Amino acid sequence: MLEGFQNIPKIPELKRRIIFTFLMLAIYRLGIHVPAPGIDVTTLAAFFAKTRGTLFGLIDMFSGGALRRLSIFALGIMPYISAAIIFELLRVVIPYLDRLSKEGELGRRKIIQYTRYATIGLSLIQAFFISIGLEGMVLGGMRVVPNPGWGFRLLTMITLTSGTAFLMWLGEQITEKGIGNGISLIIFAGIVANMPSAVTNTLRLMKTGELNAFLLLLLAALMVAVVGIIVFAERGQRRIPVQYARRVVGRHIYGGQSTHLPLRINTSGVIPPIFASSIIMFPATVAQFVKIPIFENIVQLFNPGSIIYSAVYVALIIFFCYFYTAIIFNPVDVADNMRKYGGYIPGIRPGQRTADYIDKVLTRLTFIGAIYVSAICILPTILIKKFHVPFYFGGTALLIVVGVAIETIAQVETHLITRYYEGFLKKAKFKGYY
Secondary structure, rough: HHHHHHHHHHOOHHHHHHHHHHHHHHHHHHHHHEEEEOOOOOHHHHHHHOOOOOOOHHHHHOOHHHHHHHEOOOOHHHHHHHHHHHHHHHHHHHHHHHHOOOHHHHHHHHHHHHHHHHHHHHHHHHHHHHHHHHHHHHHHHHOOOOOOOOOHHHHHHHHHHHHHHHHHHHOOOOOOOHHOOHHHHHHHHHHHHHHHHHHHHHHHHOOOOOOOOOHHHHHHHHHHHHHHHHHHHHHHHHEEEEEEOOOEEOOOOOOOEEEEEEEEOOOOOHHHHHHHHHHHHHHHHOOOOOOOOOHHEEEEEHOOOOOHHHHHHHHHHHHHHHHHHHHOOHHHHHHHHHOOOOEEOOOOOOOOHHHHHHHHHHHHHHHHHHHHHHHHHHHHHHHHHHHHOOOOOOOOHHHHHHHHHHHHHHHHHHHHHOOOOOOOOOOOOOOOOO
């Protein structure tokens, strides 16, 4: 692995891409500390200290702490992700979008353009409601917004929407001129930025004797094991053998080779836990603004660590794993494309039988993937509630960090292999990326 890093400076293009990526991420982290105008930052920080376990806390985690500071990047890149997910779902009900998705590069660019417009719209709506919510925040007799009114609302909408648009552009520039997926790396940087404070807090607790050194070693071993499981599961595939019949077209012979159809264990990625977290945290978020006894009772029932919270959370993750997998992977289309190019699964009749077989395999894989994602996402609740661990480990954040790291390293290794340099791994390659 060290030898792979030593080969990076030998490739000028790869070196330029990595430097460009770090510079863009540094700009993003600098923008996190630029506050939006019209806010009492001290009062706002005191309010967000109480929002752990609510939707605000989830959004703040993905924005890298920008929301609790209400910086110009307070909305983060989440509006863009939400817009992309919405258009992914709309493909099922709007034939025009489904046709666009099958028209190659031109159709993809058109959908990206629509996604950008939707991102701006969602950002304006979210910024408007955030400005109204900020105007109503009073803590200890101090108002978060000293001068409320339409002037503050419009200024907040313009500032936060511009910040999201800039991050969207920044992510696209990283994807095009840097290394890795820009949007994913922005989220990755926001999550990783909180790690130094967690490590410092843990060491402080160990020095004061509040945290047992033996327990810390066990937790470190557990972390390594969990990361290993995530890497194994994210790279795991069920390969269905596919045989292509030999075809003679003029003087050329096509086909006749054997290949495979790779089906991932976790086809839906991190979308199910994000959806599940948003839904299960909604009551606690409403209770921050609406002081109604029924909401307070619901919040008590869905308190993180309770049996009801864990059961509902796992059920929502499993549901969204199946739901999102059904949207992004259509066995009928796969079977039709295989038949169109003369491909078939040995022992399975082409057409509907092939689609049924792929659907059966995918259903079983999705169940395994849903259990795996649920276990990773419920891990922080168990560690904090049962073992009194003083830091957050696991969950959606860990899935994103490990997944993005794997994808980025795979792209770096692709550049190394393309230039005939040895990659990071000598025997086992990150298959599926090149």
